[in-house]
Amino acid sequence: MDEYEKIGTKITKVNEVKIPIVYFSSSGNTKYVAQLIKNGFKSANVEAELIPINSTKIQEFKPEENEVFGVGAPVYAMSFPPNMVAWVEKLSSAKNNTKFFLFNTNAGLPGPAIKNFKRILEKKKYRFIGALEIVSPTRDSVFELSSFKYND
Numbered sequence: 001m002d003e004y005e006k007i008g009t010k011i012t013k014v015n016e017v018k019i020p021i022v023y024f025s026s027s028g029n030t031k032y033v034a035q036l037i038k039n040g041f042k043s044a045n046v047e048a049e050l051i052p053i054n055s056t057k058i059q060e061f062k063p064e065e066n067e068v069f070g071v072g073a074p075v076y077a078m079s080f081p082p083n084m085v086a087w088v089e090k091l092s093s094a095k096n097n098t099k100f101f102l103f104n105t106n107a108g109l110p111g112p113a114i115k116n117f118k119r120i121l122e123k124k125k126y127r128f129i130g131a132l133e134i135v136s137p138t139r140d141s142v143f144e145l146s147s148f149k150y151n152d
């Protein structure tokens with residue numbers, strides 16, 4: 001194998017890595033953003049794998065085995081939702097410099113959601129590389145008037 005082929009092999013390996021993105025989305029805003037992020041990675045030749053927090057795939061997800069992973073959720077009461085906080089608190093600590101990024105969707109009042117969630121992962125020695133906060137039109141199912149029967 002000459003030098004060129006060796007480099008080629010390395011590049012292929014990098015491209016084979018899948019970046020896990022764990023997300024929660026109640027009314028679809030965060031799921032939509034997660035898909036945009038996945039598409040963004042794809043345009044840079046990097047595969048991402050979306051893992052909904054309430055799917056069975058979440059049990060197999062071990063953050064410490066990845067080079068980088070992402071977590072996204074809606075903002076609830078200026079925080080990541082309780083289910084995401086409970087999940088992240090149970091994760092094992094980092095072993096090999098695993099990095100993470102965060103994103104949320106919110107209605108314009110994210111407060112310290114990123115700061116506080118980031119701190120939990122940093123205590124576990126994961127390395128923060130960035131965050132994205134997207135203000136989205138609130139169309140949460142909780143407030144969706146058309147879902148009430150008396151509206152018919």
Ligand SMILES: Cc1cc2nc3c(=O)[nH]c(=O)nc-3n(C[C@H](O)[C@H](O)[C@H](O)COP(=O)(O)O)c2cc1C
Nearest residue numbers: 025026027028029030074075077078106107108109
């Ligand atoms: C219970 C609840 C609490 C919320 N609290 C906040 C909040 O503190 N700040 C904010 O900007 N948006 C808040 N929102 C709005 C959501 O963050 C926003 O609609 C989000 O995009 C929903 O994401 P999803 O469609 O992925 O569930 C709240 C929504 C709900 C249902």
